[in-house]
Amino acid sequence: MYDYVDVFDECENGGPDGGPVMLSRKQVVRILVQHGHVAPQDWFTFFMESKLLLANNYPASAVFSWLNY
Numbered sequence: 001m002y003d004y005v006d007v008f009d010e011c012e013n014g015g016p017d018g019g020p021v022m023l024s025r026k027q028v029v030r031i032l033v034q035h036g037h038v039a040p041q042d043w044f045t046f047f048m049e050s051k052l053l054l055a056n057n058y059p060a061s062a063v064f065s066w067l068n069y
Contacts, residue, residue: 007069011061021060028058035067 015021023031029043037043047053050062 007064008061011059011064022057023060023063024057028063031063031067 011021013019028046032043032046037046046063046066050058050066052058052062
């Protein structure tokens with residue numbers, strides 16, 4: 001049987017220390033490109049709207065909520 005996995009639960013508790021999953025900027029851009037946001041303007045829009053423009057690590061839950069998961 002298929003096991004349902006909540007994306008946000010996995011993002012918040014799936015990290016190596018049991019905490020949130022953190023992504024690098026390169027990983028975030030790769031996920032955005034996979035979902036059709038290929039222009040740098042789209043990436044900048046994500047970073048501005050999520051108020052993470054100057055961050056080094058990005059929570060996975062912020063990325064997936066912006067992608068409407």
